[in-house]
Amino acid sequence: MSNAVNLYYLLGLPACLIIGIAYAWLLYGHTKQLNKHLRFLLATFRAIAVMLVLWLLFSPLIRQISYTLEKPILVIGQDNSISAGNAPSAFNKKKYESDLKTLTERLSRKFEVQVYNFSDSVKSGLDFNYPGKTSNAAHFIKTINNKYLNRNIGAVVLATDGIFNRGGNPIYDLNNLKAPVYTIALGDTIPKKDLLIANVNYNNLVYLDNEFIVEVQTEAYESKGENTKLSIFENGKQIQGQQIQLNSNAFTKSIAVKIKATKPGFHKYTLSLSKLENEASLKNNNQNIIIEVIDDRQKVLIAGAGPHPDIAALKQSITLNKHYDVNVVLNADLDTVKPANYGLVILYQLPSAGYNTANFNKKLKESKAPVWYITGAQSNFTLFNQEQQAVTLALSSSAILETFSNVNPAFSTFSLDENAKRTISQYDPLQIPRLKVILNTMADVAIQQRLGKSNTTIPQLFFTALNGKKTAYLIGEGLWRWRLSEAKSREEAKVFNQLMSQTVQYLSVKDDKRKFKVTPIKNAFDENESILLNAVLYNDSYHPVNAPEVNIQIQDEHKKTFNFSFSRLESAYQLNAGPLPGGNYSYTANTQLGSKKYSSTGAFYVNTLLAEYQQTIANHQLLYTISHQNNGKMYGPENLLQILNDLEQNEQIKTLSYEDRKFEELISFKWIFAIIITLLTLEWVLRKRNAEV
Structure with a gap:
């Protein structure tokens, strides 16, 4: 460390000294009664004290320079995945473990050594058990990069087989370290007789009664001339099978399997290759996938007193979406219909002036199905006003009025782009008797009437x-004109179809009114992932609360149970159940709010990881490339101690010296105050003894 003071402050020091001497002379220059030596000593004490006080008033800064030495950091990363533990028969495992420990110990004498093992996660220290389900070297390098950012990383020693099945190629992240990389080539590069499912491509969400494709990529090594069979099992029952002839020693083939979704819910499909004689591993012959089959098709009922072009236009537009099943029922047939079986009921000019639908209307009220009322000249407005309370349509005259359309700019239930708004404003008019529209409740108005060129808010x-029941109202008939007016300028009535589809979708989507819900963050986890579940509990006012305790019981497919309690968040709950073994799981969560008990059930799947069995041939070429591009070398496990000599001879690996400069005010140094106090105290004591005080 070295210190320096600015020249400006040094020049001020003599001036302060002169002032101090002058002050001391004024104080002691005429004290003849004191001994000459004593008077000189007292004057000296006072002059120095005054000089220091005055100099501190200049707020002088002192520059401090310190030097810190940082040894090179050597990072040793050991691949702890299953494939890294697969070694040729000549491999001496005990010698390798001993040599790696020796290398670590001897390097620690000269360098700062940091040792890690990695697979699907990064941990400190060495671990030779090789339990890792995946190998993610890129994550390891990123961790090192973040932890030792702007530090003196001398070199990285990477002991691995070069099989990285998660996170991608680490070579790009290694370039950011700007340090030489030395690799220890583990694993076996000699192909063995093995048959495996290398990859499966599939859609994990399909719709009921649809066919979906599962693409299975099979590979085989050293098995030319043999045969195997690919079998597909659904929930333990075989549904398909296909013979495969292995015609080369490095065989690969993609097989597309077509499966039909016949039942909603989660389905476990097992893809299995029949084993070969003397096969190296059987674990990679099978792979499980989970596919969720959903039945989101909604049944839509269009009910009318008789045929009408509007009904045809509605049905044609709604059925463009294959997830809607539209049924048109007219007049007397309505008595046989059960509205409870439908997700949406469209009442076209019902109640009707010419047909009595009292029996159907009674069943409709009991069903609590969402309703879309479309009124027209044949509507019975008296019965209409009696059957619903949201709006009153007061008939002023039976004369037909034509009303054009304008999209309400404040509409927010679903979105319509500017092109759609412009197209709707150009539609032909709807027809309706002269009515007074009186809203009796809050309404979200999508389209307002325009009379000629006059905009209105009607x-x-x-x-x-x-009362929580979603309902739509269209005042006017002539939807077929809307569709036809748009089709004049386009091949299809795109905006009309969009408007009808969004209206039907909004009305038919069921709101979840459960007061207690527990859901996993996703339906399928990998077995090295933590199982996370969220829970929410509502009171009678539908405000989230989390005062009660929430317990959950998770059960695997073998009826083994795991009990947990949720942790509380701000207004909800969360559970981290940690990783679980592969398989199907169901859960039941329970809580109690006041005197009411609530429960929530569900299921999820944990996927068994087979990545480490799907590629078993070590990739030493990749390790050589990594070392070569990063100014390092590749070593076999039998001569890894040579790394010690190469590291010591590498002139790039140096101890760095960091210079730290900082300026500090002299007034912050307490020892200066101690000198001033000491001088003034000694002066006071001497004057006291000589009766000068």
Whole structure:
């Protein structure tokens, strides 16, 4: 460390000394009664004290320079995945473990050595058990990069087989370290007789009654001339099988399997290759996948007193979405229909002036199905006003009025782009008797009426949610004109179809009104992932609360149970159940709010990881490339101690010296105050003894 003071402050020091001497002379220059030597000593004490006080008033800064030495950091990373433990028969495992420990110990005498093992996670120290389900060297290098950012990383020693099945190629992250990389080539590069499912491509979400493709990539080594069979099992039952002839020693083939989704829910499919004689590993012959089959098709009922072009236009538009099953029922047939079987009921000009639908309307009320009312000249407005309370349509005259359409800019239930708004405003008019529209509840108005060129705020298409029941209203008939007017300038009525589809979708989507819900963050986890579940509990006002305790019981497919309690968040709950073995799991969560007990059930799947069995041939070429591009070398495990000599001879690996400069005010040094106090105290004591005080 070295210190320096600015020249400006040094020049001020003599001036302060002169002032101090002058002050001391004024104080002691005429004290003849004191001994000459004593008077000189007292004057000296006072002059120095005054000089120091005055100099501190200049706030002088002192520059401090310190030097810190940092040894090179050597990072040793050992691949702890299953494939890294697969070694040729000549491999001496005990010698390798001993040599790696010796290398670590001897390097520690000269360098700062940091040792890690990695697979699907990064941990400190060496571990020769090789339990890792995956190998993610890129994550390891990123961890090192972040932890030792701007530090003196001298070199990286990477002991691995070059099989990296997660995170991608680490070579790009190694370039950011700007340090030589030395690799120890583990594993076996000689192909063995083995048959495996290398990869499976599939869609994990399919729709009921649809066919879906599962693409299975099979590989075989040293098995030319033999045969195997690919079998597909659904929930333990074989559904397909296919013979495969292995016509080369490095065989690969992709097989597309077509499966039909016949039942909703989660389905476990097992893909299995029949084993070969003397096969190296059987674990990679099988792979499980989980596919969720959903039945999101909604049944839509269009009910009317008789045929009408609007009904045909509606059905044609709605059925463009294959997830809607539209049924049109007219007049007397309505008595046989059960509205409870439908996700949405569209009442076209019902109640009707010419047909009595009292029996159907009674069943409709009991079903609590969402309803879309479309009124027109044949509507019975008196019965209409009696059957619903959200809006009152007061008939002023039976004369037909034509009303054009404008999209309400404040509409927010679903989105319509500017092109759609412009197209709707250009539609032909709807027809309706002269009515006074009175809204009796809050409504979200999508389209407002335009009379000629005069814009109004009278609703034409709007939505309500009275008592939690979603309902739509269209005031006017002539939807077929809308569709036809758009089709004149386009090949299809795109905007009309979009408007009808979004209206039907909004009305038919069921709101989840459960007061207690527990859901996993996803339906399928890998076995090295933590199982996370979220829970929410609502009171009677549907405000989230988390005062009660929430317990959950998770059960695997062998009926083994795991009990947990949720942790509380701000207004909800969360559970981290940690990783679980592969298989199907179901859960039941319970809680109690006041006197009411609640439960929630569900399921999830944990996928068994087979990545370490799907590629077993070590990739030493990749390790050589990594070392070569990063100014290092590749070693076999039998001569890894040579790394010690190469590291010591590498002139790039040096101890760094960091210079730290900082300026500090002299007034912050307490020893200066101690000198001033000491001088003044000694002066006072001497004057006291000589009766000068």
